[in-house]
Amino acid sequence: MLPPVPKALLPDVFAGWVSAKAPEKVTDAAKADPDNAAALKEYDFTDAALATYKRSGETLTLRALRFEDASDAYGAYSYYRHNGWPKEEIGTGATSDNNRVLFWLGNTVVDANFSRIGPMCGAELRELAGQLPLPEGSKALLPPILSSLPKDSLNGQTTHYALGPAGYVGAGGVLPPELVGFDRGAEAVTANYTLRSNPATLTIIDYPTPQMAAAQEVKIREYIKAGKQAQPAWPKPLMDSDQASLEVRRSGPLVALVSGDAIPEESHKLLATVHYEADITSIPQPTESEVAKTGRLLLGIAGLVIIGASAAVLLGFFLGGFRALYRISRGKPASSMYESEFISLNLRD
Numbered sequence: 379m380l381p382p383v384p385k386a387l388l389p390d391v392f393a394g395w396v397s398a399k400a401p402e403k404v405t406d407a408a409k410a411d412p413d414n415a416a417a418l419k420e421y422d423f424t425d426a427a428l429a430t431y432k433r434s435g436e437t438l439t440l441r442a443l444r445f446e447d448a449s450d451a452y453g454a455y456s457y458y459r460h461n462g463w464p465k466e467e468i469g470t471g472a473t474s475d476n477n478r479v480l481f482w483l484g485n486t487v488v489d490a491n492f493s494r495i496g497p498m499c500g501a502e503l504r505e506l507a508g509q510l511p512l513p514e515g516s517k518a519l520l521p522p523i524l525s526s527l528p529k530d531s532l533n534g535q536t537t538h539y540a541l542g543p544a545g546y547v548g549a550g551g552v553l554p555p556e557l558v559g560f561d562r563g564a565e566a567v568t569a570n571y572t573l574r575s576n577p578a579t580l581t582i583i584d585y586p587t588p589q590m591a592a593a594q595e596v597k598i599r600e601y602i603k604a605g606k607q608a609q610p611a612w613p614k615p616l617m618d619s620d621q622a623s624l625e626v627r628r629s630g631p632l633v634a635l636v637s638g639d640a641i642p643e644e645s646h647k648l649l650a651t652v653h654y655e656a657d658i659t660s661i662p663q664p665t666e667s668e669v670a671k672t673g674r675l676l677l678g679i680a681g682l683v684i685i686g687a688s689a690a691v692l693l694g695f696f697l698g699g700f701r702a703l704y705r706i707s708r709g710k711p712a713s714s715m716y717e718s719e720f721i722s723l724n725l726r727d
Contacts, residue, residue: 387427387442387486389509393502395431395438402428410443414457420542421454422446437493442510445485447517453539455482457549458489461536461570468500469507473535479503484512523567523584526632528651536570552581552615552637557601559585559594570638571648578623578638578645579615582652585631595628598635602626630654 388401403425404410407418410426424444431438445451452471458480459473466472469488472481479490481503488506492499512518521539540546543555546566551558558566566583585591601608602616602624616624619637623645627634634652636645 387425387444387510388429388440389506392509393498393505395433395502397429397431400429401440401442404428410441414544414548416544417457417542417548418443418454420540420545421450421457422541423450423454439491440506441489443487443489445487447513448485448519449521449539450541451482451485451487452520453541453545455480455487456538457540457545458487459535461550463535465535466500468503469510472503481507483507483510485517486510521565521567523565523582523632526582526584526652526654527567527569527580528571528648530651531571531573531648533570533572536568538568540566540568550615552579552613552635553598553601554610554613556610557594557598558583559590562586562590562594564590564594571640573640573644573648575641575644576620576639578636578640578648579619580648580652581635581637583633583635585633588631591628591631591633595626595633598633599626602635625649627652 386401387403388397390397390400404427405425407415407423410423410428411418422445424446426444427440427442429440431440443451443454445454455471460475463473463475463480466474466479466481468479469481469483472479474480477492477495479492479499481488481490488503488510490503524537524539527537538546538549538551540549540551540560542560543558546555546558546560549568551566551568558564560566563586564583566581568579568581571578571580583591583594585594605621606612615637618639620639620642623636623638623640623642625636625642625645627649629652632652632654634649636649638645640648
């Protein structure tokens with residue numbers, strides 16, 4: 379059987395919108411989005427489809443970006459989405475900014491720009507989302523680091539997931555990217571929290587091992603302690619924070635930093651809720667060798683043969699003894715081999 383034909387990212391026609399020509403397929407991130415090509419490559423960009431649609435004198439420009447898995451797509455979506463953009467109900471997550479609507483579903487991010495926004499634009503994009511191809515298996519999973527974010531007071535529209543320096547800086551990262559350690563396989567997530575005193579920003583960095591996290595925690599702590607003398611210089615998010623509320627904490631392979639203008643007590647409480655949960659998996663026990671399995675099989679066969687033979691002997695004794703007792707009770711020999719045969723012709727004159 380031939381493999382199924384891959385589903386196109388963008389259709390030629392949907393919800394009354396008609397593309398003047400077939401959507402353009404590109405595999406180069408620089409052609410898909412020249413201004414953000416570096417970030418797209420960090421999120422494992424694979425290909426894209428670009429199309430312009432017309433309907434009743436109006437125009438809709440679509441850019442569908444496909445990534446290796448859903449984690450990468452979410453990261454790219456959070457990179458494009460700015461803080462403060464309102465939430466929309468399209469796909470897995472969506473937001474809008476005037477005539478621009480951004481949403482993601484599976485391993486695809488769709489950037490839509492309408493010439494005129496209307497009340498049916500959301501429904502039209504939901505129809506488009508229903509036609510997008512979806513990943514399967516592990517490629518449909520979200521980044522595990524998101525589960526480490528405390529849920530209380532979280533502003534979900536401010537969450538940004540980064541896999542490299544371009545995506546981290548472009549999304550407003552708090553620390554210098556060289557201090558995060560993306561070259562060591564780190565990944566980071568930042569989110570804003572609405573606390574009672576003032577807003578706070580929580581940064582969580584996930585390292586491959588707890589040992590790497592411990593070493594990096596020391597560097598980050600010393601960098602925060604250096605203040606204005608730190609090298610490189612503090613980024614703007616750190617400069618705008620209340621220095622008394624800056625705090626660093628490690629939990630397993632996670633290093634967390636709280637910044638912002640919240641009072642120290644609330645910042646400390648938020649940081650204390652970050653906890654790493656290790657996944658415990660059972661260790662496979664050694665299996666039996668083929669020789670042991672063969673020996674057990676032969677022993678089983680021998681046991682069945684012995685049981686069958688014993689049952690046959692007992693059944694023979696039971697049936698034979700019952701027949702012998704029956705003959706004796708009728709005055710005959712126990713065995714018919716001792717009984718003389720007599721043939722009577724009953725001839726009459």
